[in-house]
Amino acid sequence: MGKALNKRDFLKLLAALPPSIYFSKPFRHPDLLLQNPDAKNVLIIVFDTLSAKNISLYGYPRETMPNLARIAEKGTVYHNHFAGGNWTVPGTASLLTGTYPWTHRAFNDEYRTILEGRERNNIFHFFDQYYRIGYSHNSNLYPFFDQFSPDLEQIKSRKDLFISNVLALHELFPHDNDIAPISWDRMMTEAEKGYTYSLFFAPFYQRYSQKIVDDLRDDFPRGVPRTGADNYFLLEDGMNWLMSQAGTFPRPFLGYFHFLPPHRPYNPRREFVNVFSNDYYVEKPKPGLYAGNEGKPPNLRYQGVQRQFYDEFILYADSELGRLYDSLEQSGILENTWLIFTSDHGEMCERGVFGHRTPVLYQPVIHIPLVILEPGQTKRQDIFTPTSAVDVLPTLLKITGQEIPGWAEGTVLPPFADTAPNPERNLYALEATNSEAHGVLNPATAMLVKDRYKLTYYFGYGQLKKTGPLFELYDLENDPEELNNIHDVNSEISQELQNEMLAKIEEVDKPYRNG
Amino acid sequence: MAFRDFGWVAERTNVWDGLGLLSYAMAFALVETIGVFLIVVLLGFLVPSGWGADKRLALLGILFLIVSLWAILGQMYSLFGYPVPRWAVQFLVWTHHPLRMLWGGVFALATVSAVLPALLIIKREKVKGMIIETFDRISLLSSIYVFFDLVGIVIIAIRNLQL
Numbered sequence: 001m002g003k004a005l006n007k008r009d010f011l012k013l014l015a016a017l018p019p020s021i022y023f024s025k026p027f028r029h030p031d032l033l034l035q036n037p038d039a040k041n042v043l044i045i046v047f048d049t050l051s052a053k054n055i056s057l058y059g060y061p062r063e064t065m066p067n068l069a070r071i072a073e074k075g076t077v078y079h080n081h082f083a084g085g086n087w088t089v090p091g092t093a094s095l096l097t098g099t100y101p102w103t104h105r106a107f108n109d110e111y112r113t114i115l116e117g118r119e120r121n122n123i124f125h126f127f128d129q130y131y132r133i134g135y136s137h138n139s140n141l142y143p144f145f146d147q148f149s150p151d152l153e154q155i156k157s158r159k160d161l162f163i164s165n166v167l168a169l170h171e172l173f174p175h176d177n178d179i180a181p182i183s184w185d186r187m188m189t190e191a192e193k194g195y196t197y198s199l200f201f202a203p204f205y206q207r208y209s210q211k212i213v214d215d216l217r218d219d220f221p222r223g224v225p226r227t228g229a230d231n232y233f234l235l236e237d238g239m240n241w242l243m244s245q246a247g248t249f250p251r252p253f254l255g256y257f258h259f260l261p262p263h264r265p266y267n268p269r270r271e272f273v274n275v276f277s278n279d280y281y282v283e284k285p286k287p288g289l290y291a292g293n294e295g296k297p298p299n300l301r302y303q304g305v306q307r308q309f310y311d312e313f314i315l316y317a318d319s320e321l322g323r324l325y326d327s328l329e330q331s332g333i334l335e336n337t338w339l340i341f342t343s344d345h346g347e348m349c350e351r352g353v354f355g356h357r358t359p360v361l362y363q364p365v366i367h368i369p370l371v372i373l374e375p376g377q378t379k380r381q382d383i384f385t386p387t388s389a390v391d392v393l394p395t396l397l398k399i400t401g402q403e404i405p406g407w408a409e410g411t412v413l414p415p416f417a418d419t420a421p422n423p424e425r426n427l428y429a430l431e432a433t434n435s436e437a438h439g440v441l442n443p444a445t446a447m448l449v450k451d452r453y454k455l456t457y458y459f460g461y462g463q464l465k466k467t468g469p470l471f472e473l474y475d476l477e478n479d480p481e482e483l484n485n486i487h488d489v490n491s492e493i494s495q496e497l498q499n500e501m502l503a504k505i506e507e508v509d510k511p512y513r514n515g
Numbered sequence: 516m517a518f519r520d521f522g523w524v525a526e527r528t529n530v531w532d533g534l535g536l537l538s539y540a541m542a543f544a545l546v547e548t549i550g551v552f553l554i555v556v557l558l559g560f561l562v563p564s565g566w567g568a569d570k571r572l573a574l575l576g577i578l579f580l581i582v583s584l585w586a587i588l589g590q591m592y593s594l595f596g597y598p599v600p601r602w603a604v605q606f607l608v609w610t611h612h613p614l615r616m617l618w619g620g621v622f623a624l625a626t627v628s629a630v631l632p633a634l635l636i637i638k639r640e641k642v643k644g645m646i647i648e649t650f651d652r653i654s655l656l657s658s659i660y661v662f663f664d665l666v667g668i669v670i671i672a673i674r675n676l677q678l
Contacts, residue, residue: 146528175675176539179524179532183539186520187547197540199586201547 039129039252040375041337042396045324046095046256047317048088048138049263049356051346052081053364054311057371062276064314067322068341068371073380075339075373076415080386080476082449083345086356086365086431088140091344091389092258096123096144098393098408101430102441102508106144111437113143118407123393124151124254126402131250137161137233137260142178153250157181161241163212163224163232222309223267227260235261235320243327251336261317262347264355266309268316275315276308283307286351286483299352307349338399339373340392359431361447361456362482366429372413374399383414385421386449388428423451426500435460440509448501452477455487455497457505471498535674541660541667555579573636573646581629 052058057069058079084094085101093099093106093114098121101107105115114122124132125148134145135156145155157177159169173180187198188205196202213232216224226232238259249255285300321341328334347356348364356365370387372395390410397404398412414421432444443460454476459469473487473494487494525533555575562571607613635642 143528173539173671173675176535176671179536180539182520182524183536183543187540187543195590197544198547199583199590200551 039400041249041252041333042127042130042254042340042400043246043328043333043337044254044256044340044342044392045321046092046258047262047321047341047343048258048260049345049347050314050317050343050369051348051364052367052369053346054307054314055369058369061281062279062311064311065318065321067318067325068369070322071325071341071373072371074377075371076377076381076383076413078370078372078383078387078413080384080449081342081368081370082386082388082427082429082447083343083366083368084389084429086345086358086361086429087433088138088344090430090432092141093144095342095344095389095392096148096256097121098123098390098410100390100409100428100508101432103409105437107430107432108435108437109433112140114147115438119147120151121405121407122148122151123256123396124148126397126405127151127254127400129252131253132255133249133253134256134258135161135238136256136258137227137238138258138263139227141258146178159231161233161238163216163234163237219270220267221270221273223265225261225267226265227263233260235259235317239320239324243324243331246328246333247331258344259317261320262310262313264347266306266313268312272312272316272319274312276311283350284481286481303349303352303354306354310347310349334373334375336375338375338396340396341369341371341373342389342392343368344389357433359443359445359458359461361429361431361445363476363480366447381415385414385423386425386427386451387413426450426504428504436512438512440512441505446501446505448497448504449476450497450500453493453497454482455494455501457498457501459505473497531674534670538667538670538674541664542671545661545664545668551579551582569647570636570643572650573643574633576650577632577636577646578629581632585625585628 054060054062055065055068056063057065057072057077083091085091085107089112090101090104090107093104094101097104097114097118099118103115104118104121105111106113122144124134128151131154132152133154133156134141134148134152136142136145136158139158142155142158145152149155155177157169159177159181169177169180169184186196188196188202189209196206198205213224216232216234224232225234238257242255242257246255282300282304325334325339328337328339345356346363346365346368348354348358348360348362350364351360351362353360353362358365368389370392388410390408391413392410394404394408394410395413395416397408399416404412411417411422411425427449429447430441430444431446432441435441435444441460443458443462445459446457448455448457452475454474456472456474457469458464458471464470471487471494472482472485474482474484475486476482479486487498489495489498520536521533524536555578558578559571559575562574566574607616610616632642636646
């Protein structure tokens with residue numbers, strides 16, 4: 001019989017445990033079969049909270065995205081592209097699953113995951129002959145990545161590209177790159193109430209982390225970009241990492257990279273601060289609705305400042321996009337790669353509404369950019385047909401020669417589709433943050449776009465108790481700013497769209513109605 | 516963390532992840548405890564070697580306890596958001612050197628709170644005996660934490676070594 005461990009040996013064993021965990025990290029993709037080495041890579045770049053309204057490429061008066069305009073000269077620009085939802089969870093879920101929020105059911109704060117049983121209905125699942133990798137600055141993506149993990153070769157930890165992540169917990173604990181950092185944060189960083197679980201080390205750790213950030217303050221006068229209270233990051237780091245790694249991914253690859261700028265807080269680098277402060281651009285005031293500022297007149301001065309800050313942050317993000325594009329082009333990766341640039345939802349700085357977590361689905365919140373660069377494309381193409389985030393999945397399947405599943409709710413985007421766009425097609429978006437994830441939609445705001453018309457349906461909100469549901473109808477061709485609500489129950493188009501909308505809500509609620 | 520985070524993590528993912536979360540907290544706390552313990556051990560080299568083991572143990576143990584109490588007080592101060600009393604602020608302003616006074620005051624208070632019990636232990640056998648008995652009981656309680664720490668480490672190992 002072997003000698004029993006004494007106390008000293010046991011302590012030695014404990015000391016050796018962390019390195020053993022690290023060095024035993026399993027190699028995630030040893031048996032990846034690249035059966036089609038000639039296939040093109042697919043690179044999806046998402047900038048969080050980027051409204052098409054504020055992009056110069058789409059006609060915004062400020063030159064906010066000169067690099068995107070430059071890139072678009074060799075791509076296809078979608079001028080009427082809509083998000084599936086108005087914040088990251090529903091918007092990204094629609095992009096990644098090719099389904100609307102009422103189908104994937106990831107739309108409220110409590111359940112930020114795809115409906116059980118539909119986890120494999122994701123974009124990565126179809127690219128099993130590709131090296132599939134996902135990264136996001138935004139934590140909301142990780143519950144999806146976890147659900148999709150059987151279909152991903154690499155999920156890069158979000159904290160990898162944060163400034164104060166000096167511990168590389170994700171490498172030490174490869175299977176727990178979510179909960180290990182949460183525990184660490186609780187131990188070491190001050191929560192909203194200002195305390196930590198660690199009694200002794202936390203002040204030293206915080207001082208150390210803060211010093212790293214403090215050193216950057218000169219370059220970021222409005223504050224270092226961050227998400228949450230203290231997750232500081234530089235978009236430059238994300239781009240540098242992608243530029244250095246894109247050439248090393250096994251080919252072909254499908255990469256989804258989700259960067260937080262220009263999401264709030266709007267903290268651009270010094271060279272972009274106040275670039276738009278003296279251009280005297282003032283937007284016309286728009287009527288605030290019940291769901292906006294509760295009837296109070298919008299503070300135009302505040303609105304102007306918010307818009308200026310947002311635009312300057314976009315300009316900063318655009319400069320990094322340009323740097324990424326140049327690097328990918330110079331390295332030759334683009335010759336063999338489909339590049340998709342889009343956003344998950346927009347942002348609003350008008351009508352007394354600031355941000356995107358709002359019941360309203362006006363264009364700034366829901367109209368997002370989409371630019372697709374085909375390998376070898378040299379001439380710009382402009383598409384004005386209304387399109388949706390749910391169309392990206394079927395389009396990527398089509399262009400990579402794969403079958404489109406029956407459950408996909410989108411269609412192949414022009415010009416990649418075999419047939420002309422259907423002008424009678426309905427596109428939808430949904431805001432249902434306060435609805436039950438697994439129940440009927442209430443309260444909610446649903447949007448329907450058909451050709452040039454956009455119908456918005458508000459229902460179940462407390463403010464509408466007396467008046468009942470509210471409909472708005474806009475002619476986006478003649479009134480892109482949505483200033484004139486032309487909904488009139490007596491008009492043919494109002495009635496038609498209203499009926500279609502109500503029928504759709506009835507249809508999607510049906511599985512959740514009692515009896 | 517068991518009260519604050521276990522529920523939502525378990526609900527969002529599963530109970531195993533919730534246990535993982537607690538395990539990491541226990542493991543991080545263990546690392547911190549070992550770190551502080553090592554500092555106390557180093558301080559132990561400053562204590563005259565002629566002193567008996569009981570006296571050394573009582574002295575270093577009480578210093579560790581006092582530092583812990585100060586840290587807990589600091590956390591509670593942040594947690595409950597106590598304001599600095601108005602008279603104290605007025606006094607600091609009146610001195611024209613508020614920072615020096617503040618740090619000086621804290622240093623004096625901390626020193627007294629550490630030196631006084633230390634002197635009592637050195638000079639009075641009865642106090643030393645009481646402290647030793649107290650630590651005997653605390654040790655028993657701590658062993659429960661050590662057990663949970665070990666369980667936590669095992670859980671972390673299982674989670675990360677699975678293929």
